[in-house]
Amino acid sequence: MNNPESEEGERTELRQDLPSSTSAERSSSSSPGLILAASATDGMAAAALRSVLQRVNQAAERSGRGLDRIRVVAVSKTKPVPLLREVYDAGHRCFGENYVQEIVEKAPQLPEDIEWHFIGNLQSNKVKPLLSGVPNLAMVQTVDDEKIANNLNRAIGNIGRKPLKVMVQVNTSGEESKYGVEPGGCVELAKHVSLNCPNLEFCGLMTIGMPDYTSTPENFKTLANCRTEVCKALGISEEQCELSMGMSGDFELAIEMGSTNVRIGSTIFGAREYPKKQTN
Template sequence: MASSAALDGVAAASLRSVLHRVQQAAEKSGRVAQQVRVVAVSKTKPVSVLREVYDSGHRCFGENYVQEIVEKAPQLPDDIEWHFIGNLQSNKVKPLLSAVPNLAYVETVDDEKIANRLDRVVASIGRKPLKVFVQVNTSGETSKSGVEPTLCVDLVKHIRNCPNLEFCGLMTIGMLDYSSTPENFKMLSDCRSEVCKAIEISEEQCELSMGMSADFEQAIEMGSTNVRIGSTIFGAREYPKKQAQ
């Protein structure tokens, strides 16, 4: 008899393993798995592999590059909840929102300029308000995008004054090697406490997007509600080989 992995395909079997690990980590944090969203990050992977994961029942996918998401999204069912989790330039906002009407979240808003651009474009194309996370640079690395933790509250307040944006929570990438330390997660949690106090909402109303393939279990145990998992589901990223000179 064929194994379930063979029947499902490698990515679907890997997703099932990830979901089991998420459940265990959530229980350690005193929650249930349904309180943690798993974003399957399919950077560099073909639509056929995404379709395999979709067919296994998963509906939440993320992409890092505008070019990839605008190519893939129209080829896949429109009940997918897409997350954009890469650095977003102002000139790419309209192509992104126009091509992906089922884009649910932008997780990487790190200054007022990009917030204003998103707000205007959402209004101009007449789509429903866009959910956004504020990206916080918790590691202090100059190579990382993200607002300084001390400026986090001001940016959240600005977003809440944008009628076409819905502030949902805070996001961090972590260290240079795309793994995080408990200090990164603790800092994001501390930022949430400050934000919630400043804008008078409960902490349950402010999500934490932290944790990726290398560290998602620890992130969940420290309160993450949204983990972004790529290689553990889809395997190593596949970049085109450079042509010989």
């Protein structure tokens, strides 16, 4: 099964914790001249980040929102720590990783004010290493069944850390190769997290999309419809339920269709560099 770039809000009380746009980022995104001036001295990743933030800002404006209402998760899968540091030094604070081993290795080498998001499939035996190895883990976006929710809830209680924000991952494309609960099961899973997992804070829904990881409007509409049903079942407003949809190939469309969280990897960091398989 694959989980690439995910494997790559709008009410004040919900959106105050979105660190995707620091004051430095917001000022750079609102001033094209500043972006160009900064790019002259930036490394390639920092310059790419500024370009992405400008595009996010434009898409947000088309949807009637501002950049501070969209969280940009810089997906750093397979990328070395110095490259992450370059993006950090450009003002970004929100990073996402797909594999427990990678995030556990990288997090201690980088500043503690980073907001780490785990966006890959999480196995039960990796829950404790993830939580203990990344004290500044801010969110797990890929809760796709009650078992992993229960394991996270139990482990957080044992560690004694504050409640962890989580999203329910929904398989909107219907592919067997994709993780995620079926759309028809997202209400029950969201209810389970909200009602039976006191150490977890349900905060939204996440999806990956189509086979090439470039979603279509239908995927985004499906997730939006799931939000409507979940919010009705939980008795919360839609502004209290984030939508994490959109990656490098489709984040602008996702934002225009309501996404509050985009996961952008290769557009910021460049193509991924996987180690070559050894042959005999």
